[in-house]
Amino acid sequence: MNVPALRKMTVLAIALAFGAAGCHKKASAPPPYTAPEVPATPAPTATISAEPPAIDLGQSVVLNWRTTNATSVSIDGIGAVNVNGTQTVTPSSSTNFHLVARGDGGSAEANVRVTVRVPETPAAPTGNADMGSDAEFARNVQDIFFDYDSYDVRTDAQSSITASASYLAAHPAIKVVIGGYCDERGSAEYNLALGENRANAAKTALVNAGIAPSRMRVISYGKEKQFCTEQTESCWQQNRRAQFSLDR
Amino acid sequence: MQSPSRKFNVLLAFVAVVVTTVVPARAQDWFKTETSTGVDKIRIAAADFKQGSGDSAALKRTFDSVLYADLSNAGIFDLVSKSLLPQATPGAPSEMNVQQWSPAPVSAAMVAFGSATVQSGKLVVNGWLFDTKNVQYPQVLAKQYSEDATDDSARQIAHRFADEIIFRLGGGIPGIAETKIVYVHQAGGSKEIWMMDYDGANQHQITHLGTVSLSPRISPDGTRIAFSSLGKDGWGIRMYSLVLGRLVNFPSFGGTNLSPAWASTGNSLAFSSSRTGDPEIWETDANGNGAHRLTSFRGPDVSPVWNPRTNAQIAWISGRSGLPQVYIMDADGAGVTRLTDIGYATSPSWSPNGQFLTFAWNRKYGPGAPGGQDIYVQEVAPGAGGSYRWVQVTHDSGRCDFPSWSPDGRHIVYASTASGKMEIWSMLADGTQKRRLTTNGGNDMPNWSWK
Numbered sequence: 001m002n003v004p005a006l007r008k009m010t011v012l013a014i015a016l017a018f019g020a021a022g023c024h025k026k027a028s029a030p031p032p033y034t035a036p037e038v039p040a041t042p043a044p045t046a047t048i049s050a051e052p053p054a055i056d057l058g059q060s061v062v063l064n065w066r067t068t069n070a071t072s073v074s075i076d077g078i079g080a081v082n083v084n085g086t087q088t089v090t091p092s093s094s095t096n097f098h099l100v101a102r103g104d105g106g107s108a109e110a111n112v113r114v115t116v117r118v119p120e121t122p123a124a125p126t127g128n129a130d131m132g133s134d135a136e137f138a139r140n141v142q143d144i145f146f147d148y149d150s151y152d153v154r155t156d157a158q159s160s161i162t163a164s165a166s167y168l169a170a171h172p173a174i175k176v177v178i179g180g181y182c183d184e185r186g187s188a189e190y191n192l193a194l195g196e197n198r199a200n201a202a203k204t205a206l207v208n209a210g211i212a213p214s215r216m217r218v219i220s221y222g223k224e225k226q227f228c229t230e231q232t233e234s235c236w237q238q239n240r241r242a243q244f245s246l247d248r
Numbered sequence: 249m250q251s252p253s254r255k256f257n258v259l260l261a262f263v264a265v266v267v268t269t270v271v272p273a274r275a276q277d278w279f280k281t282e283t284s285t286g287v288d289k290i291r292i293a294a295a296d297f298k299q300g301s302g303d304s305a306a307l308k309r310t311f312d313s314v315l316y317a318d319l320s321n322a323g324i325f326d327l328v329s330k331s332l333l334p335q336a337t338p339g340a341p342s343e344m345n346v347q348q349w350s351p352a353p354v355s356a357a358m359v360a361f362g363s364a365t366v367q368s369g370k371l372v373v374n375g376w377l378f379d380t381k382n383v384q385y386p387q388v389l390a391k392q393y394s395e396d397a398t399d400d401s402a403r404q405i406a407h408r409f410a411d412e413i414i415f416r417l418g419g420g421i422p423g424i425a426e427t428k429i430v431y432v433h434q435a436g437g438s439k440e441i442w443m444m445d446y447d448g449a450n451q452h453q454i455t456h457l458g459t460v461s462l463s464p465r466i467s468p469d470g471t472r473i474a475f476s477s478l479g480k481d482g483w484g485i486r487m488y489s490l491v492l493g494r495l496v497n498f499p500s501f502g503g504t505n506l507s508p509a510w511a512s513t514g515n516s517l518a519f520s521s522s523r524t525g526d527p528e529i530w531e532t533d534a535n536g537n538g539a540h541r542l543t544s545f546r547g548p549d550v551s552p553v554w555n556p557r558t559n560a561q562i563a564w565i566s567g568r569s570g571l572p573q574v575y576i577m578d579a580d581g582a583g584v585t586r587l588t589d590i591g592y593a594t595s596p597s598w599s600p601n602g603q604f605l606t607f608a609w610n611r612k613y614g615p616g617a618p619g620g621q622d623i624y625v626q627e628v629a630p631g632a633g634g635s636y637r638w639v640q641v642t643h644d645s646g647r648c649d650f651p652s653w654s655p656d657g658r659h660i661v662y663a664s665t666a667s668g669k670m671e672i673w674s675m676l677a678d679g680t681q682k683r684r685l686t687t688n689g690g691n692d693m694p695n696w697s698w699k
Contacts, residue, residue, distance in 0.1 A: 193549065219478075
């Protein structure tokens with residue numbers, strides 16, 4: 001171990017010692033104010049409650065908050081509000097309402113969680129349960145992009161294919177639909193055939209990486225469903241892709 | 249209309265310009281399509297018909313304007329301008345004095361005239377065609393029509409009378425005034441199949457599927473429309489019966505199934521199918537049975553069209569060599585020949601006489617080279633030296649695609665953005681008389697009926 005590293009560790013140890021000492025002090029005596037000449041401004045306080053705390057999807061809940069010594073109060077997702085007040089909200093999913101009260105004496109926070117009971121989708125109770133969320137799927141199985149008028153999987157897409165294949169291998173319940181897309185140039189019929197080749201190229205790449213072909217199906221969208229509608233190369237590139245989605 | 253010698257001068261000028269600038273690999277040829285067979289156009293006058301009863305005025309106006317437009321659109325007449333017509337409106341042969349019509353400036357060789365009368369709820373039209381050079385026996389044609397007294401009846405009667413005249417004077421080729429055009433209309437996120445008269449009238453929706461339906465192709469007998477539609481499992485060929493007014497059964501093949509095409513017998517369909525994992529051209533009978541594959545080559549194969557005269561050949565679009573090109577093969581898949589040399593070529597349509605293909609072509613296509621996509625007409629058989637002669641028939645008129653021949657071989661309908669919106673246009677096959685048929689935008693993929 002070299003000398004600078006040793007010094008760093010020493011500093012860390014001292015900091016830890018101070019931190020531990022601070023905790024002990026708090027228990028025994030109030031912390032000394034660094035600016036004791038303005039003790040007249042007390043720190044704000046805040047409370048927030050929700051009634052009822054749990055609702056079904058589509059129902060409303062009343063938020064009720066009280067603060068003291070605050071000059072401005074805001075709630076995330078709602079914005080600036082009165083220092084004391086109530087508001088009716090209809091969240092579509094379970095939400096933490098986070099209130100921040102600021103005053104001359106500092107700031108205070110308060111939280112309340114509203115639980116929204118979303119009805120379970122009754123379809124396919126076994127298989128789909130293991131497919132995970134769309135967001136998680138999209139993070140792990142990413143679109144691959146193609147060169148102009150080409151359906152060859154580019155070398156820069158190989159790492160993405162490898163990552164997708166390992167995720168699919170780890171989640172055997174997932175079935176995938178692969179959409180083949182083209183940019184807006186050229187003719188509609190030809191682009192649908194080209195999109196079919198792109199989606200199939202992506203499928204073949206995953207098959208070569210060990211994923212069973214029976215877990216995947218392909219649909220060509222050609223230029224019928226444009227992801228990006230500007231007439232620029234970057235936009236066209238975004239449209240020239242094979243897109244993976246959960247096949248629920 | 250340019251005369252052949254005028255065209256030749258244009259060609260000389262064109263060649264001179266080309267030679268002094270750059271020598272292309274393949275110069276554009278002028279050649280004659282059916283619309284310019286060297287025969288002088290017949291000068292014909294369409295008299296305003298005589299109003300036979302007080303309540304027929306509006307119907308007669310419709311009839312007069314539709315008949316005039318049909319004769320003008322036909323591409324085989326030199327139609328006398330309305331402002332040159334004599335004041336008289338003869339309603340019957342006894343009121344017709346051909347000597348008023350033959351001298352200049354009318355100079356009509358033929359006169360169409362007659363009367364329109366409403367009798368007990370029926371529109372009765374009597375129409376004649378007279379030859380002004382034959383003073384003794386001038387009558388060429390005499391027709392009577394009786395239909396319900398509606399504006400649409402007046403329109404359809406005018407179409408039928410026009411087609412009689414065109415058939416009689418146009419070398420025995422039936423006119424197209426009674427033909428239809430099927431096309432795709434986009435509204436919101438869905439595309440449905442629509443249909444209209446050849447002149448853009450009577451636009452009406454056929455399908456109500458709420459999805460994307462493309463490539464409508466009407467059957468040779470005019471009773472069915474084959475098209476491709478996006479369902480839950482991808483693109484399938486669908487079949488709509490115009491007789492039953494609903495979809496009829498057509499088997500589902502799996503994969504992406506696109507761009508159906510009818511053989512002129514009405515007994516076979518060719519289309520693109522990827523049931524084997526790669527888009528290839530397949531053939532089935534008209535009910536989707538007996539499927540067999542015609543092409544076998546990696547890459548997109550789509551947009552087949554039969555040689556309607558022989559049904560012995562199929563032209564289609566293939567990306568096997570890179571950018572899409574027009575190819576041609578025997579109907580059994582043998583004898584594959586590439587017809588276009590460069591660029592990006594799509595959407596072929598085969599002329600009724602079997603001699604020509606029309607297709608959309610962007611000869612300078614590629615990244616960074618946004619050339620125009622225009623309609624071209626090319627000979628199917630190579631000329632001397634093995635090269636194919638072609639002619640460009642749209643110029644600087646937006647992005648053009650999906651040309652389709654009319655059954656008389658004199659017209660081409662196509663989609664173009666020339667007006668700023670995607671609309672259906674028609675023109676004579678030599679590129680003259682361009683007319684926009686739709687105005688509401690989102691109209692694409694026209695297909696002309698067979699009769």
